[in-house]
Amino acid sequence: MSKAFNMELNSTQIGVVGLGYVGLPLAVEFGKRYPTIGFDINSARIAELRAGRDSSLEVEPAELLETTGLRFADRIDELADCQVLIVTVPTPVNEHKQPDLRPLESASRALGGVIRPGAVVIFESTVYPGATEEICIPIIEAVSGLQYNQDFFAGYSPERINPGDKEHRLTTIKKITSGSTPEVAAFVDALYRSIITAGTHLASSIRVAEAAKVIENTQRDVNIALINELALIFNRLGLDTQEVLEAAGSKWNFLPFRPGLVGGHCIGVDPYYLTHKAQEIGYHPEIILAGRRLNDSMGAYVAREVIKLMTRRGCLSQDARILILGLTFKENCPDLRNTRVVDILAEFRDYGIACDLHDPWANPAEARAEYGIDLIEQPTAGAYDAIVLAVAHRQFAALGAQGIRAFGKADAVLYDVKQLLPREAVDGRL
Template identity: 50%
Template sequence: MSKLFDSFINKEKIISVTGLGYVGLPLALEFAKYFKVIGFDINSARVELMKKGIDPSKELDSNAFDGCDITFTADVEDLKKAHFHIVGVPTDIDENKVPNLNPLLGASRSVASALKKGDYVVYESTVYPGCTEEDCIPILESISGLEGGVDFKFGYSPERIVPGDKVKTLTNILKIVSGNDDEALEVISEVYGSIIKAGLHKAESIKVAEAAKVIENTQRDINISLMNELAIIFDKMGIDTKAVIEAAGTKWNFHKYQPGLVGGHCISVDPFYLMHKAKQLGIDPQVIAAGRRVNDFIPSFIAKRIVQALIEQDKNPGKAKVLVMGITFKEDVSDIRNSKVVDLVKELMDYSIHVHVIDPHGCPNELAHEYGITLIEEPVGLYDIIVLAVGHNEYIQMTTEDFQKLSKDEIYMFDIKGMKNPKEFKNYWRL
């Protein structure tokens, strides 16, 4: 056991976590079960909620805060009390789909202002290979006046949080760790190994760890894009894609990826980080880019199929009412970041269709602020088409009779997630 780790065990020294969102808060609370922790976030309103035992992201119950030795703060000065700094801020893309490193670089400046000789800094945010050493460490060095690898150690341990998953939680997911040298790797491994039950994978370098993280979601993105492209082809042929996948899945080496809307803060974002770095190196990443194009096209494709369905019923799209059920990026979560259902709703509105959106997990204020979309509490009136967009448990439990009560005529169901039995509906469509 290293002296530094021993000082954390004895609560002589403190661990800090910067960025208390979907990644940082669960991590900070887990460490706080064993060590003294400072949780820092620049959003003072969120900090005040956490002081009351409330998770602003609505992922954790209040009992997750019980017994935790943690101080929540929005005062960057408090970071000076810590000796092991973890950065878990979001890394998204801008309107041009270029990596937005501002939160990460801002967090680096905050940590740098508190950095002391002998401190450790570990990044968890998803980035392209080289970002930690080429973009973040120079900021730490410039502001602190310290030399990375000499005066302070650093590493990278990519987050693997799965929003909404109550089984594969933080401690039950194997963690990748890396450090700038062997000593750093061992200390970082000791710290993370104290809370991660599933074990650690020690990457041979920080760049390897960064690359491993970014390709996890890039691989999924490409595989789903293939299923989406097949769904477009099979739809034109009048073939049920889900039935095809079930049939093909009877072969042992066929992987049953499903078509769908690919949103959220990971799968639909991370590939752009890898593409950005590739283009800097003079490489045109054609397969990755093609996967992104296909997946980004799906909301438009579904919207056109809905318009076609209305016309086939001799209904004017401009006078039609469509109910969209669910707008968060995945089932049973409140997270609306980069939700592709939003894109679908806007596509439908572009056809002058009257669209009502409901979601038992979504926050009306967040949706209005981020996307300018109104979230209604309950359906109003009867609808020409119902779009089951997100597989919330509440919708899975609904019966055919429940949907009939919402429909003007015979139910016309667009089941994006393929949740329902097609035989229960006269008019049914799924990807």
């Protein structure tokens, strides 16, 4: 039997563990209503936030400095008095495309050392169904000596942050909530409803909430894979994919997906969490993994298409040089996590072709540390045999086709991955 849960919402102090793209906006919103501590193991990150700077560009300096209920910490023991502890650490995959739960396990061990009786731990990190109660809770129990649903409780409310999106913000996206007992679920739901103006959806269990989150991006991944495959087919047929999609889109129920590179912290990662759990219980997913394989192949496909165009134009030589515009996983955002632009670069390098990479949004030090890529500050005019527009940053849109072509030689190939430019202005596009 679980002990009766009893916590007053108005007297709650909240600790948020992990201050990245998900955790920081959450800590700021809670800090407007409750005493809140934002914790991160990265002391440099804490220092910049205390100074009113957010390198992820998700929160404005004024919000950081004016949210009086929020303070930042890089010592886990500062969370010891928090009745609610919210975990927002990354859940990536490893080199074998298997879930990498080390950040989540580490956060659970850290919280096990500070959690007090009666506290609620809420997880927001994307996981497979069952991970919260099968992986995280036993770690907290082992470290703390407390018993689940007797001495402490849990909730799961998956993040739905879209990095760089200034329209769909934390408070304007409906939030899924759940709890380890009906009373805890009601508390977690009320807690999030107090900051989420779009409202909440209370799931019947933590496992349902976990499953709902992991299929959101799996569905998008499979849909994009279908459109990518159609693009491969239409290219062989000599048809322009965008023209075909625009025609098909005239029907009211045609889904408006577009071809492209599928990276980032969610769509290119979350399906592997679901397929891992499916295989663990003896089911081999067909459609999901096929979609993943196809989407992961698109960077190499783009590079080969550019090389074909260069060969036909006679500008592919031993001294050829290619400019890639954009490295982040999406436009107008500094997020480099799981960007698939690196697949384009890797394919060019396999062919022995020299490349320069320019991105006004990416952090050069992060690009070097994460991918070994040295970004150039500004491309040289008239220097390139081909230009690949890989990310639709507004700076590139402002240049237009003429401005972008100015970086190339007179006969340079211009390939548009993101369909940013008019069809007649480019030599090839997805």
